[in-house]
Amino acid sequence: MPATDPTPRKGFFTDTTVCIGCKACEVACKQWNQLPDDGFVFTGMSYDNTCHVGASTWRHVAFVERPIRLQGQTAGIGDFSWLFMSDVCKHCERAACLEACPTGAIIRTEFDSVYVQPDVCNGCGYCVAACPFGVIDRRKDDGRAWKCTLCYDRLKGDMQPACAKVCPTASITFGDQDELRSKAEQRLAELHGKGVTDAYLYGMDAENTPGTGRLNAFFLLVDRPEVYNLPPDPVVPTKKAHAAWQALAVAGLGMAAVALTAAFSVREASR
């Protein structure tokens, strides 16, 4: 690719305020990627029987059903509100999974997405413990780690990801980051104008998620991140690891000192 014409950074803007919880994205993702189903569990958690994204589930619609009133939602009787959010891998600017992967299986693509190469992954599972969003998972019977690919195959063919394509309310919008950002800012202003002042953008810029940098898949939310099972202040573990390496260096030198003292003191003593 010529350096003068870089592929623009791609991503998702998910506006949770227009999501209707139809799960078309979940279905389209499974179908396009030919992912196996993962059993049929009845959870009793509102209409959410998927629960999380995982190795074979790369989109997950969260259903937050609560007896409280939210801005911009009118309830017939009493206080009641719905929140829906289609969750996905964030394709982080500082991707914990990528920085942890010891085999180089996880790469950054020309679209700025984070991609796991199934022919390289040896299933060490380090990415699973590293991801601050609990996205990537290892499938036991397959042995490798899997997650959303931002439909790498479709992007290569100039198509948009299956979930964005199928979303009937355009809650999931796919596009160039610059476009998505202006779209998101616009929508936010519109909502604030309508009195939904609690609305904010999660992960759109490094101010909001300084620990992971900008998230290529970012969200418009109207309640605290925890409500949607998102971490309020996620951080790529690598940013903190230098403290551990420093401690290890001191510990190692301490052990060297003890070993030398033990070895030499006994020699002296026996003379």
Next chain:
Amino acid sequence: MTRRYRDDPAAMQDGRNVNPGLGVLLGEGAQQQVKRVEEAFPAPGVTEVPPVHAVATAARPTYYGQPVLKAPVWIWTVPVYFYMEGLAGAAGALAGAVTLTGDEVLRPFVRRLRWVSVSCCAVSGGLLIADLGRPSRFLNMLRVFRPTSPMSMGAWMLAAISSFSGIAALLSDAPGALRRVGDAAGYAAAVVALPFTGYTAVLVNNTAVPVWQSTRRSLPFLFTASSMTSLSSLLQLTAHGAREQQIARRFGVAGRIAELVSSEAVERDARKVPEVARPLAEGRSGALWKAGKAMAVASLALSLLPARVKWARTASAVLGTAAALSTKLAVFQAGRVSSRNPHATFDMQRAGRGAAEVGHGSSNLVQLKVEGRLIPLDQAQGPTV
């Protein structure tokens, strides 16, 4: 005759429901092998009642008590690896120090230490490979050199120390120049051993798991010290001459003291956020942790008795080994439990111990962006608490 979809058990049972006569399996997830469909359900145990402390309240919301993080997928071989590789590292380091004395009488001790180091490396390698999802691809670990990944660094250190210790062990009693080559390899092994002995602490510190991430300033000390205890315990059981015994004992007493001090430091680090420290106090991980500490105390006390009391030496060695194993198992298990508790992650980040600890924290923590302005969270309307 075309086979009908419902006659093809494989197509029916892999959970894809794609009729191979009509569809081609070329999707990004088509290579995913399926033996048991339920295997991939991303929230095992979801229908069980979540632990009381995981349940949401208005002030501390969660998503139906569900965890935020994925649990580490590692199996029991990993904590045993923490023990084994520590043994290999400590043996490599002590072998280097004893070689440096240049004392011929201690030469058999050097040789034994080198063999301990290289055999523990071999066992360690086996334990690691056993944990891989694709064991046949273990060599992919040496495909890249990635300083951001302690696992990558560990794989390289393991490769280096096993080679160096191996050469050193084989050439321990070689004549002339060859012996010097062996000693050089031994010193190289000793240098690698210094970070290698406790690196598995950094490995777990460098994760999103709250109790592991929070103890990054103390756990490397604990793992290094506990490895010293492990080695001295092994030597106390097997060492030959009186001088060997004495070296092993001094090394071990220092290791045990450091182990006790640093386990206090680990607890202190974790206790800064109560939910984070919970697995070190409760449940199976808590029991293992407390047992580890108690056995380390007992082992230290016994090792301070005069060297000629043989039963005390043996008991101290057995307790020291059990303490090291128990502590490393406890840390491993605590991480698993911690990853399942959403409050551990949320409380930690709300308390300013997420990204805020290394730079500035998220604007989510204190404020929301309203009409381009940042306003404090408690002034925003609605159910935000």
